Amino acid sequence: MKSGLSQLFEMRFPKIVLTENKLDRVLSLIRSHELEIYIDLVLEIRKDQQSYRRLLRLFRPSHAGFMIGDQLERDIRPAKAAGLHTIFYPSKFRPKWEHQHDPVVPDFQVNS
DSSP, X not given: OHHHHHHHHHTTOOOEEEESSOHHHHHHHHHHTTOGGGOSEEXXXXXXXXXXXXXXXXXXXXXXXXXXXXXXXXXXXXXHHTTOEEEEOOOSOOOTTSOSSSOOOOSEEOOO
């Protein structure tokens, strides 16, 4: 993970961590993995289409924006609807609220 973040850092791409968890907990995790130098901003925010659109307007990326997430419903679906390219990183956590009848198809999937 550090090598990818380091490359994005060198290329001056803004890296924003969005969480619906407690901000202090996420900041502590970032610090414990020594990633704070690579992260530009950490926001405790509801992950929905409107929030992603606001972030796109705020940062006005010169190229496409990307969302990397481990939850299809909470990360990938709203980001894709807002116009971001999506990268799914599957985790063992499978929320009960994920739709089985209307599957989300990310643009890309990674395993590490």
